[in-house]
Amino acid sequence: MSQNAALGVPAGAPAARRPGTAPAPVVRRRRTPASPYVLLVPAVVALLLGLGYPVYWQIVTSLQEYGLAQQFGQPPTFIGLDNFARIFSEDALWAVVARSVAFCLVNAGLTVLIGLGFALLMRAVGTTIRIVLQVSLLLAWAMPMVAAVTVFKWLFDYRTGVVNWFLVQVGFAGMDGFSWLSQPLTFFLVATLVIVWMSVPFVALSLYAGLTSVPEEVLEASRIDGASGAQQLWHILLPMVRPVLSIVLLLQIIWDLRVFAQIRLLQDAGAPVSETNLLGNFIYELGISRQDFGGAAAVSIFVLLLTIVLSWPYVRSLLKEDA
Amino acid sequence: MSAIAPPATAPVTTRQAARKQHAPGARRRLVGKILVSALGIVAAVVWVFPVYWMVLSAFTPAAYLRRSTPEFLPMHATWSNFSRVMTGDSFLSALRMSLAITLLTLVVVLAFAFLAALAISRWRFRGRKSFILAVLFIQMLPAEGLFIAQYKMLSSANLLNSVIGVSVLYVAAIIPFTVWMLRGFVAGVPAELEEAAMVDGLSRTQAFLRITFPLLAPGLVASGVYAFLQAWNEFTVALVALPSETSQTLPIWLRSFLAASANRGVDWGQVMAASTLIAIPVIVFFLFVQGRMTSGLVSGAVKG
Numbered sequence: 001m002s003q004n005a006a007l008g009v010p011a012g013a014p015a016a017r018r019p020g021t022a023p024a025p026v027v028r029r030r031r032t033p034a035s036p037y038v039l040l041v042p043a044v045v046a047l048l049l050g051l052g053y054p055v056y057w058q059i060v061t062s063l064q065e066y067g068l069a070q071q072f073g074q075p076p077t078f079i080g081l082d083n084f085a086r087i088f089s090e091d092a093l094w095a096v097v098a099r100s101v102a103f104c105l106v107n108a109g110l111t112v113l114i115g116l117g118f119a120l121l122m123r124a125v126g127t128t129i130r131i132v133l134q135v136s137l138l139l140a141w142a143m144p145m146v147a148a149v150t151v152f153k154w155l156f157d158y159r160t161g162v163v164n165w166f167l168v169q170v171g172f173a174g175m176d177g178f179s180w181l182s183q184p185l186t187f188f189l190v191a192t193l194v195i196v197w198m199s200v201p202f203v204a205l206s207l208y209a210g211l212t213s214v215p216e217e218v219l220e221a222s223r224i225d226g227a228s229g230a231q232q233l234w235h236i237l238l239p240m241v242r243p244v245l246s247i248v249l250l251l252q253i254i255w256d257l258r259v260f261a262q263i264r265l266l267q268d269a270g271a272p273v274s275e276t277n278l279l280g281n282f283i284y285e286l287g288i289s290r291q292d293f294g295g296a297a298a299v300s301i302f303v304l305l306l307t308i309v310l311s312w313p314y315v316r317s318l319l320k321e322d323a
Numbered sequence: 324m325s326a327i328a329p330p331a332t333a334p335v336t337t338r339q340a341a342r343k344q345h346a347p348g349a350r351r352r353l354v355g356k357i358l359v360s361a362l363g364i365v366a367a368v369v370w371v372f373p374v375y376w377m378v379l380s381a382f383t384p385a386a387y388l389r390r391s392t393p394e395f396l397p398m399h400a401t402w403s404n405f406s407r408v409m410t411g412d413s414f415l416s417a418l419r420m421s422l423a424i425t426l427l428t429l430v431v432v433l434a435f436a437f438l439a440a441l442a443i444s445r446w447r448f449r450g451r452k453s454f455i456l457a458v459l460f461i462q463m464l465p466a467e468g469l470f471i472a473q474y475k476m477l478s479s480a481n482l483l484n485s486v487i488g489v490s491v492l493y494v495a496a497i498i499p500f501t502v503w504m505l506r507g508f509v510a511g512v513p514a515e516l517e518e519a520a521m522v523d524g525l526s527r528t529q530a531f532l533r534i535t536f537p538l539l540a541p542g543l544v545a546s547g548v549y550a551f552l553q554a555w556n557e558f559t560v561a562l563v564a565l566p567s568e569t570s571q572t573l574p575i576w577l578r579s580f581l582a583a584s585a586n587r588g589v590d591w592g593q594v595m596a597a598s599t600l601i602a603i604p605v606i607v608f609f610l611f612v613q614g615r616m617t618s619g620l621v622s623g624a625v626k627g
Contacts, residue, residue: 039442050495054472136371142609258465280467287471
């Protein structure tokens with residue numbers, strides 16, 4: 001928040017003056033100096049090289065016949081929207097799209113709900129327990145993704161995993177040796193657990209920061225007026241954190257739509273790939289394994305467009321804010 | 324103020340009186356407090372358990388991990404899992420690769436992003452707003468939609484399996500958020516400070532180096548740690564751009580280590596030791612910057 005206040009400082013104008021070059025001060029002040037452009041060059045070149053060119057290549061390739069023959073030197077030919085027509089007429093793609101969207105919505109929804117629960121819990125408990133909660137969340141947040149997925153594979157290992165052991169202890173004897181990752185439904189259950197576990201801390205801590213900015217007097221006043229806890233939550237706390245809530249929800253949706261690595265890593269344990277692929281994995285299969293670059297590029301463009309559509313409300317609000 | 328004060332204190336005293344009269348209400352509130360605290364402890368334990376289990380398993384000898392009853396406390400702690408991981412050649416080569424890529428990325432990102440942040444926070448110029456919006460928008464681009472193109476690009480430039488190739492992609496991916504973080508820091512140092520120093524006879528460069536730069540150091544450290552974490556943890560681009568077994572970064576190495584050990588029954592003790600080794604620098608550095616990341620993500624990168 002303090003950063004935001006700092007952004008409001010009109011820092012530009014005075015610094016643009018360059019007293020080192022003495023003559024003709026009036027003209028100098030009017031002209032746009034070259035310095036900012038020079039300073040931007042390295043970053044712009046890096047962005048164009050690492051992201052701009054790939055986006056351009058992706059768009060061009062999505063309009064080309066680019067398969068195995070082209071890999072071996074045949075020049076690619078432009079075929080218009082044929083790749084899109086071909087890919088989108090495949091049932092496999094739509095199954096993946098439906099699965100990805102469902103997975104994304106379930107994960108984003110769960111993450112925000114549980115995160116909100118954590119934030120409210122942190123508000124309600126005493127200082128010591130709040131610190132314990134915060135440290136737990138930070139540790140989960142700091143876990144590298146690959147390490148986190150690996151730990152969950154260990155927890156859910158069918159032979160020696162502690163989850164199966166625990167389930168047997170509490171009476172589900174049938175869970176002995178149960179193989180979570182080999183069937184789609186339980187595979188996605190584990191994937192959801194990993195992703196929600198990793199994403200909740202960011203949501204919880206952001207919402208908690210939002211909640212602490214609710215003035216205590218307002219709550220005190222409402223308590224005096226006889227508001228119950230639920231009423232306070234619904235009429236005071238939630239409306240005040242709504243901006244943060246909608247931002248984190250949007251971010252989770254965007255992030256969860258492009259889940260790739262977690263699924264890929266979990267698939268290593270022998271999951272049926274065709275039934276557990278999400279969009280990112282589907283692109284990977286098409287491109288790297290089947291060498292159908294044209295088709296992979298078409299799906300990528302589809303994902304890019306989907307992301308743009310989803311993030312549009314956010315970008316638009318930025319356009320309004322950042323004058 | 325004085326007109327408001329009496330009514331504000333009055334309810335408190337009546338409430339205190341009420342509390343004395345209605346002891347059951349107070350007791351209910353106490354029970355509620357205890358329940359909430361218990362819930363907090365349970366939630367904390369559940370959330371931290373995977374991390375605890377990773378570290379505990381890393382210190383447990385393989386024989387005990389295969390037992391049908393798990394041990395929840397370090398009864399037979401040993402370093403052997405760690406030493407076996409660290410003496411393997413593949414770990415050291417992956418560590419070297421990760422360090423090389425991370426450090427190269429870190430240096431380039433900091434230099435480029437710092438210059439860009441300086442430009443957009445100290446000058447108003449044509450194209451400034453477009454640059455800021457482009458930076459924000461790029462953060463929305465899914466890497467998973469680009470890796471085929473990036474793979475093709477590197478393969479045609481003969482940069483697959485190379486430190487430089489991956490670093491080019493990392494730099495581009497990490498710069499946007501770093502520019503955003505640094506912009507906040509640069510804008511936080513008033514330009515007037517520099518001007519005052521120049522009035523005192525310093526050149527513009529001297530003023531910048533002696534006055535502004537030291538004030539930006541915390542910002543550079545925070546964004547540097549952020550860049551480090553991103554490059555150290557990255558998986559997808561590394562998976563695609565480093566197909567050779569001899570040029571893996573640590574995350575890719577961990578994956579193949581797990582896959583290799585799966586054939587003869589996974590040696591979870593070693594795998595967890597390897598995971599812990601990768602996680603330690605992340606957790607340590609992360610604790611430094613997490614505050615910046617929350618506020619950066621929500622108010623900076625996210626809200627604008």
